[in-house]
Amino acid sequence: MNTRKVYLIWFFLFIFIPLIGSAKIDDSHIRSVVQILIYDNYSKEYISSGSGVSIGGTRVLTNYHVVEDIIKQPSRFLAIICLTQNSQSTPDCSYTAHAYYKYGIAGTSAEYQEELDLAVIYVNNKKDTNGTWKSIADLPMSEFSFDSINPALYGYSMTNIQLGDEIQTLGFPDYGNNTITYSNGVVSNFWMDDGDFFKDHDGVLAIGTSAKISHGSSGGAAFDKDGYLLGITSAEILDGNGSFLSGVIIPITTFNWWWEKVLGYEIIDGVGYTTGSISKEMFCKILYKDYDKLHNTCVCPKGYTENSNQECIAGSTPGSDVKIDNSTSLKIDPQLTNRLKGYILLQVQSQGEAWYVNSVDGKRYYMKDGSTAYEMMRKFALGITNSDLAKIPQQGEDKAYLSALSNLKGKILLQVESHGEAWYVHPKTGIRYYMKDGEAAYALMRYHSLGITNADLDKIPEGIL
Known part of the structure; x- marks a missing residue:
């Protein structure tokens, strides 16, 4: 040896x-x-x-x-x-x-x-x-x-x-x-x-x-x-x-x-x-x-299939039925789910409830308030080094987003070499936004949300924090 x-x-x-x-x-x-x-x-x-x-x-x-x-x-x-x-x-x-x-x-x-x-x-x-x-x-x-x-x-x-x-x-x-x-x-x-x-x-x-x-x-x-x-x-x-x-x-x-x-x-x-x-x-x-x-x-839970990486992917087949409480039939749309991973969704037909679609498991999580947003920051954040974080542009920076970092879009990042500062990377633009605390995260994520109808929201599986 x-x-x-x-x-x-x-x-x-x-x-x-x-x-x-x-x-x-x-x-x-x-x-x-x-x-x-x-x-x-x-x-x-x-x-x-x-x-x-x-x-x-x-x-x-x-x-x-x-x-x-x-x-x-x-x-x-x-x-x-x-x-x-x-x-x-x-x-x-x-x-x-x-x-x-x-x-x-x-x-x-x-x-x-x-x-x-x-x-x-x-x-x-x-x-x-x-x-x-x-x-x-x-x-x-x-x-x-x-x-x-x-x-x-x-x-x-x-x-x-x-x-x-x-x-x-x-x-x-x-x-x-x-x-x-x-x-x-x-x-x-x-x-x-x-x-x-x-x-x-x-x-x-x-x-x-x-x-x-x-x-x-x-x-x-x-x-x-x-x-x-x-x-x-x-x-x-x-x-x-x-x-x-x-x-x-x-x-x-x-x-x-x-x-x-x-x-x-x-x-x-x-x-x-x-x-x-x-x-x-x-x-x-x-x-x-x-x-x-x-x-x-x-x-894998009902409505999910296991891929070659042993990960559970939403939807066994497009539009497959998932039974809820033995009485409600819910159509999960895997294409819609995958497309909206990492986004913040706002229910336009209700009271403006906000949901975060986790980019890892494809489930939507209800973002009730600032404390809930803070819990999401802790639960879903990925650690990142200062050098890697610096490669992701902030708003107003004249910096191209590297294609190699595209898998970080829509994710919440935590600086492991500093004091645990949290950032949200916009799933479309790739720009990162600083989230000082739970209230700041709640306000920022709602500001960058997408409107969604109740019918489309129901096609995305729901997770529980």
Whole structure:
């Protein structure tokens, strides 16, 4: 294996404190920590490795530097995910993960923050006994054996963590012979932010620890003495002779702050230190599909058909009937639905009710008021980098809209490298408009709406926030 070693060398003086006894790490902890192997499709070899933590919903939290290649060049590089069932089993490397393809739906943005060295990737496929890759959503849950660690315990504050507190780590360091490896130590020191970068955050940038962290450990889990997720192991600090001085942990509070305050998502929560295996029914909901309990699989709702990308497309045939409440027959028009994706519609024959047609699932969502518009911003927004956002023209700019960005028309975008500013890209002109808050979004989206009759509105499937 041609492995690239990634070292983040930080020069600080540390105070070392004797180790204390360790609480038990069980198999559930082990099943939540995975090995990430980066595979080069061009050279046909593994080029680097790291670790990751399963945090629910097929999400794997890791360091940005571990998965940088699959984020920057997704067509060339692939992430192979290896799962360990217990401390004495070898990793099962039959899963793949992607930064842009989430829950079976292809996206245009990835969830990462280079400055914080954080990224979230999504497990999508598993290789069966015949060597065929299959979507996770189409497999029985017995074949998906990940557990998920709850990152919500500490919220945004590390005030309960003190110097000398015990830390336990799990990961796949280079000295561990490609097996899951345990290490323990204590909190050595804290790095604090000066207050300019973080908002609504306690300011702890990183935690120093005497627990041994090495190449391959990056993205692994750091637990407190009770087995709760404290952060992810991210770097090692070496002295001038290359000897280990200290490990560096990015606290889970930083992830929670970034996930909610910057990306606009809710903090992933659970009960205890694990949320347990992910249910098949939850997979189906995430995929906007129905759960077929009899066959333990995900199926498209009535009136939808599955395309080659395993996405549900409105309308099995043009004008097909969908039964509502066993009494009403509603004709869904897939051509009209696809044409109006991303538009704001205004009912001209009623009280001017506004609807947003989601560009992903093709469903219309009632935009009652500013708070509802804000909820839509959080629910439907795609993350985008500042450089990509700058390619989309604003009103009054003499800038041509790039055809490569046409798939962003009609979408709500969230600046992941700034403070989570939201933008609406007009589905026809491609011009982006800034939405300061829910009320501004409500006013702006109504201003750019299209009038529609009740009869035509009824031809578009309705979704519920």
